[in-house]
Structure formats: C-alpha cells, structure tokens
Amino acid sequence: MGARGSDPSNDGAGRDAPLGRRERSRRRTLAELKAAALDEVREVGAPALALRSVARRAGMSPAGLYRYVESRDGLLTLLIADSYDDLADHLDAAIGRPPAGGGDAPPTVPDIADHDAGPATRMTAVALAYRAWAVGHPHEFGLIFGDPVPGYVAPAQGPTTTAMGRVGLALATPVIEAYEAGRLTIPPAMAATDLDEAVRPMEALAPDLPSELYLLLLTMWGRLHGQVSLEVFGHHAWLFPDGCEPLYRADVAALAADLGLEAAVDRPGARTGASTAT
Amino acid sequence: MGARGSDPSNDGAGRDAPLGRRERSRRRTLAELKAAALDEVREVGAPALALRSVARRAGMSPAGLYRYVESRDGLLTLLIADSYDDLADHLDAAIGRPPAGGGDAPPTVPDIADHDAGPATRMTAVALAYRAWAVGHPHEFGLIFGDPVPGYVAPAQGPTTTAMGRVGLALATPVIEAYEAGRLTIPPAMAATDLDEAVRPMEALAPDLPSELYLLLLTMWGRLHGQVSLEVFGHHAWLFPDGCEPLYRADVAALAADLGLEAAVDRPGARTGASTAT
DNA sequence: AACCATACGCGAACATCGTTCGCACTTCTA
DNA sequence: TAGAAGTGCGAACGATGTTCGCGTATGGTT
Structure with a gap:
C-alpha cells in the first residue's frame, strides 16, 4: 500500500x-x-x-x-513536520542556538543571541520571532496550529512531537534562564498543587524545575500564541490592517512586567530587531 | 446564480x-x-x-x-455566522444578558449573572464560558477561529462582524465595569500612545474609554484565546488528556491578579477551584 | 558480465465531489 | 384565470483522491 x-x-x-x-x-x-x-x-x-x-x-x-x-493527508503530515522544524529553527536562532538538522542555511540572522542580554530582552526576542515566523508563513502556521485534520493524532515520539518540544523549549529558555538567575517572579496563582502530575512530561524537555514554573511557561505560551493566532487568522484586521506588531509588543512588555523581568526593552538603541517585519 | x-x-x-x-x-x-x-x-x-x-x-x-x-463556501459562511451568534449568546448568558435574537431557548443557565458579584468573579465567569463553549463545540470553534477560507473576508457590517462584536463586548464587560468602579489596574505597558488611532473603531462597541483600556481588552482576549485555542486544537493533549480546565483557571486567576481585580474568587463558597480544587 | 528482484513511473479506471443546465411542478400575484 | 416566479430534480461536466496492472530502468548479486 x-x-x-x-x-x-x-x-x-x-x-x-x-x-x-x-x-x-x-x-x-x-x-x-x-x-x-x-x-x-x-x-x-x-x-x-x-x-x-x-x-x-x-x-x-x-x-x-x-x-x-x-496519501494526501500523509503529504500534509510531512509538510506539518517540516513546518514545525522550520519554526523551531527560527526560534532557536532568536536565542542563539544553532539549527538542529544539518540545516542548509541559517534561517534568520540571530536576533539577540547574546546570552548577556537581559532576560526581558531575550524573552522579547523569542516572542517576536514567534510572531514574525507566523506572520511570514501564515499558511504553515495554519497547518500547525489551525484546525487539526479530523482523525489525525501526532504519533508520540514522532518527528512532529519532538519539533513541538523544540518550539516549547526555545520559547521557555529565556524565562528558565531568568528563573535560574533568580530574576523571575512566579505569579502566586500558579501554585496549583494538583497539577504536579500533569506537568510531569515537561521534565523531559527541561528537568528539575518547580511545577509552578512549568505552569507559568504553558500560560506564557498561550498568551503569546493567542495574540499571534488572532492576528494571523485575520481577526484583528479590522483594527490593525497593517499588522499587530505594536499591540503585540505592548503585550510582551506587559508579560515581562508581570514576570518581574526588568523592563530594559525600551531603552533607546536596544532594538530587538524584528521592528520592520512585513 | x-x-x-x-x-x-x-x-x-x-x-x-x-x-x-x-x-x-x-x-x-x-x-x-x-x-x-x-x-x-x-x-x-x-x-x-x-x-x-x-x-x-x-x-x-x-x-x-x-x-x-x-455554494459550499456560502453554506460554510452561514454556519460561521450562526456559530458566532451561538458563542455570543453563551457569553451573554454568563454575564446575565439575555440572548440577542428571538432565541429559541436559553443557551446555558447563567453562571454568575449577579451584577453584585465581584469583578474578578464576573470576569472568571465569562472566561470560563468562553472555554466551555469552545471545548463543547470544537468544530464550530475551528470554523470561527481556525484557518480562514483562503479568499474569504468577512463583509464589514455583516452579521459575522456584528456577532464578533458581541463576543468581544461580552468578554470585555466585566473588565469595563471594574474600570468604571475604579477597581481596575491598567498595566503601565499599555500606555503606547501610537495606537490611539488603531483602536478607534472599538468605540463603536464601548464608547468613551481610554485607549490603554482598549489595548488591555485586546490583549486579555488574546491571552484567553490562546489557551483555549491550544487546548481545542489538541496541542495540550499530551499534558492534559482530560482537559485543561485547571490550567485555564490558574491562568484566569493570574490574569485577575495582573489586572488588580480583587482576589475574592477564593472566598469560601465561591470556589473557582484554582487553589484546592477536587 | 549476465541476471533478476526491486523500485519506479505511468495510463486507465472508479467513485465521489462541486456545480450548472434545462425541464417539470407548485405557489403566488395581477 | 393566466402568467410569473419560486422550487425541486435528473443528467451531465470537469476535477479530485486513490487503486490496479503494466512496462522499464536500476542496483546489487552471483
């Protein structure tokens, strides 16, 4: 067959x-x-x-x-896997990690790869990279995050699952770094003890973190993703026909503030790079 | 034709x-x-x-x-419009507003329709209603918020646009009430003055609010939507095979805290469960 | 060097899909 | 009551996903 x-x-x-x-x-x-x-x-x-x-x-x-x-769905599955990897490469580049596969070309110039940059700056860089990739590849974004194919479930340990892990890890890295440097404030609402079990699988990606932090990372992803998703799928076009980057930046800044990361993002000259994305 | x-x-x-x-x-x-x-x-x-x-x-x-x-797309468009309205009805019910159309039956028992409840409680009610509808109607959610039909753009002033407005307004109402009661803290990051123009169309829904508040409402919607979207489209199934409600409740609680709404949600008897649920 | 299993690619075919056209029939209106 | 407009259907067209069976070229083996 x-x-x-x-x-x-x-x-x-x-x-x-x-x-x-x-x-x-x-x-x-x-x-x-x-x-x-x-x-x-x-x-x-x-x-x-x-x-x-x-x-x-x-x-x-x-x-x-x-x-x-x-089959046709099989072909789409291949494209989904590739798209995941492409997104993961872009995010990795934004935090200064080399692409995973024997990549053909560096996907983007590393935005702020400098590990010495402040946690807020680094977090902003990945967040902007997430949006930039989505806005630049709307159909691939839809492939990954839109309506799932009715019957399809990603095989555990399959390539899409691991690529998804890369995406999550790239998004999480700056926050984890901030946590380890003691510069992160975990909102008290994250201390929901009955979620310790559910969050266990995340240890495979980033071990030995408190479960409130895992929760925080999940909600952070959701927060960024929601904004990007609404934009890419056109639900903000009536307000921002030219793109939602300003709104997104404001949200990311608010997120940094909520996380207690220092608000050094706006200091003059410290552009985070994606400011002229199409 | x-x-x-x-x-x-x-x-x-x-x-x-x-x-x-x-x-x-x-x-x-x-x-x-x-x-x-x-x-x-x-x-x-x-x-x-x-x-x-x-x-x-x-x-x-x-x-x-x-x-x-x-055509086939025309039929889908009709379904989209109906789904928008259904969602709007559910949200309206959650804040105690009667459904708009000559509704056949009340969509849900109003959760916390009591206008005297605290802003955090009311905000939590709409947020939970948003998720509940999405989880209960995944395909309709996908119809509305998933991949848009490539060519389609919702006609301005069309039924989908107005229904979308109802959804936004229902989500916003508790926060607006809190603002008018002086019980809302607008995060300073929302004071991005160059967005005043973009946000102008929102005055048609809820007039005479400061533009930072409009921005705040947009980011709030995105925050809730992202979490719901990731869950409904299956991207959290590997962590929460039985549904993400606990995670969602924690996020909503954190949102309430970020907004400075009083944390009265946990007072005995009210029980949103984010602290010691089950 | 000869050989053959295997991979490759193609044409034809089938069922199904969205959509159009022309014709009958019913219902409203003048 | 006569004509117009709305309603429904069968047949047909082009396009799609997928399967089958046939040749052919290729690569590894004796």
Whole structure:
C-alpha cells in the first residue's frame, strides 16, 4: 500500500552509512515533492491542496506520487513536520542556538543571541520571532496550529512531537534562564498543587524545575500564541490592517512586567530587531 | 446564480410584516439545511463537509441545495455566522444578558449573572464560558477561529462582524465595569500612545474609554484565546488528556491578579477551584 | 558480465465531489 | 384565470483522491 521502500532502520539524520545511489535519488525526489507541495500550500492554502496539482508541478503523474507519499493527508503530515522544524529553527536562532538538522542555511540572522542580554530582552526576542515566523508563513502556521485534520493524532515520539518540544523549549529558555538567575517572579496563582502530575512530561524537555514554573511557561505560551493566532487568522484586521506588531509588543512588555523581568526593552538603541517585519 | 428569492428588504429579525407562506417555508427549509450541515460538520469537520451529504441528510437533491445556498463556501459562511451568534449568546448568558435574537431557548443557565458579584468573579465567569463553549463545540470553534477560507473576508457590517462584536463586548464587560468602579489596574505597558488611532473603531462597541483600556481588552482576549485555542486544537493533549480546565483557571486567576481585580474568587463558597480544587 | 528482484513511473479506471443546465411542478400575484 | 416566479430534480461536466496492472530502468548479486 503505497510509499514503500526506504529502509526504515537507516532513516535518522544521516549516519555515515553508505546511503546508496537509489536512496539518495529517492530522498531528492521526495524533497522536490515536498517543495512543490509547500509552494502549492503557500498559494492556495492547505485545504485546497490538490495532489494532482503538485504532481503537475513536479512533472510527475498523479499515480507516481503514491510511491513517495501514503496519501494526501500523509503529504500534509510531512509538510506539518517540516513546518514545525522550520519554526523551531527560527526560534532557536532568536536565542542563539544553532539549527538542529544539518540545516542548509541559517534561517534568520540571530536576533539577540547574546546570552548577556537581559532576560526581558531575550524573552522579547523569542516572542517576536514567534510572531514574525507566523506572520511570514501564515499558511504553515495554519497547518500547525489551525484546525487539526479530523482523525489525525501526532504519533508520540514522532518527528512532529519532538519539533513541538523544540518550539516549547526555545520559547521557555529565556524565562528558565531568568528563573535560574533568580530574576523571575512566579505569579502566586500558579501554585496549583494538583497539577504536579500533569506537568510531569515537561521534565523531559527541561528537568528539575518547580511545577509552578512549568505552569507559568504553558500560560506564557498561550498568551503569546493567542495574540499571534488572532492576528494571523485575520481577526484583528479590522483594527490593525497593517499588522499587530505594536499591540503585540505592548503585550510582551506587559508579560515581562508581570514576570518581574526588568523592563530594559525600551531603552533607546536596544532594538530587538524584528521592528520592520512585513 | 443560485440562492435567489427572499425579499432582502424584509430580512431582519421579524418585523410584524405578514411574511407569506412561501417565505416561511423557505426559512424553515433553510434552517433544516443549516441544521443538517451543522450535524455534518460536527461529525466530520468543516474541511470534509460534503454538499451532497447534507443534501442526502436533508432529503433533497444536491442540485436543489443551490436554491438556498450560493455554494459550499456560502453554506460554510452561514454556519460561521450562526456559530458566532451561538458563542455570543453563551457569553451573554454568563454575564446575565439575555440572548440577542428571538432565541429559541436559553443557551446555558447563567453562571454568575449577579451584577453584585465581584469583578474578578464576573470576569472568571465569562472566561470560563468562553472555554466551555469552545471545548463543547470544537468544530464550530475551528470554523470561527481556525484557518480562514483562503479568499474569504468577512463583509464589514455583516452579521459575522456584528456577532464578533458581541463576543468581544461580552468578554470585555466585566473588565469595563471594574474600570468604571475604579477597581481596575491598567498595566503601565499599555500606555503606547501610537495606537490611539488603531483602536478607534472599538468605540463603536464601548464608547468613551481610554485607549490603554482598549489595548488591555485586546490583549486579555488574546491571552484567553490562546489557551483555549491550544487546548481545542489538541496541542495540550499530551499534558492534559482530560482537559485543561485547571490550567485555564490558574491562568484566569493570574490574569485577575495582573489586572488588580480583587482576589475574592477564593472566598469560601465561591470556589473557582484554582487553589484546592477536587 | 549476465541476471533478476526491486523500485519506479505511468495510463486507465472508479467513485465521489462541486456545480450548472434545462425541464417539470407548485405557489403566488395581477 | 393566466402568467410569473419560486422550487425541486435528473443528467451531465470537469476535477479530485486513490487503486490496479503494466512496462522499464536500476542496483546489487552471483
């Protein structure tokens, strides 16, 4: 049933195994296919992605696609995984971490990679990077964070799950650093003791933190995500036809204040870089 | 081009105009069609909604649908408008306002309609109603707040726009009341003066408020929405397979604290559960 | 060097989908 | 009562996702 081949035991990002010519060719075509599909998604959106159309774009017959892809949903799943990774790379760059995969090119110039910058500045940098990626890749953002495919559940330990972990960790890193430096104020409302268990899986990403901090990180993500999501999906267009960056910056500043991070973001000259995003 | 008929001059919610038999029949069928479509959406999700399937469900031929509906997207647009209104009704009920349309039945038992309750309590009530509706109607939530249809833009002054306004106003009401009672602390980060212009359209919903307050309301909505959105779209399922209500309650409590609303939510008997729930 | 299992790609086909068209039938209006 | 307008249906068109079976080229093996 379709998508056969490709020795699964030798799949992870390039051991030095010989990787015969066939396998290389296969991966190249798959990459072309994904690129064509991504172009298509960027133009017409995910729900309108037509398998036949990406086949045309790739100069292949519709039936031929099924040698590389399980189905239309399978292709979308691949795109979702790639999008996750792309977002994670951008966020990592914003906090000065090198991209994970054997990346082709640095996704963006590291915004404020300087670990000596204040926690508020670093937190602002990731937050702005989150928004910048979303605004710059609205369809991919929708792929990841929009309506889930009805039946689909991300396989645990699958590539999307790990990439999602990278995203969460990148967002969390500045706050965790602030906590470890003793410069973070955890709001008292986060001391809900009955959530200790639920939050346990997060230890796999960042071990040995108090559970209130895990909660705080979750709510922080939600706060940023909500604003970005409303903007990207067009629910703020009637107020901010030219983009919500000012609103977002104000919210991030308020978040920094709520977290007790010093408010050094606005000092003259300390631009956080994304100020001219399209 | 389909969907003709229905004298547009007599469309608003029931003047006492005679409303001939034909028009009544027409509205009834349209309602049945929308109900069938909504059932379908609830089962298979919006992207998989098949026009022929709702026709089957309604006992009508596929072609017949086009007497009532412009196209598949047109039908979805109708569902979106209805969903907006349903959400708005639920929120209105949570703050003790009667539903707008000649509603058939009260959507929920008003949670805390008592205007004498503290602002934090009332704010918590709407916030919880927002989440409750979303979790209870995930597909409709996705319809409203998920991937927008690529080409679609809500017509200004259209029904969806006004319903959206109702949603925003319901969410804002407790905070506005708190402001007018002098019991609200506006975070200083909201004093970004260059947003006065952008925020002007909001005066149509709630006039004569300082622009920092409009900004605060927007960020509050985003904060709540992000959490709900992440939950409904399944991005928290790995942590909270049984629902994120505890996390959400903690976040709302933190929000109330950030807004300086009194923390009377926890007084014995009121029990929002964020401290010692279950 | 010869060989053959395997991967690859394609054309044709099927069921289903959204949508249009023309025709019958019913209901309202003049 | 005659004509106009609304309502519904069957058939059809183009496009989609997917499967099947056929050739062909390729890579590793003897």
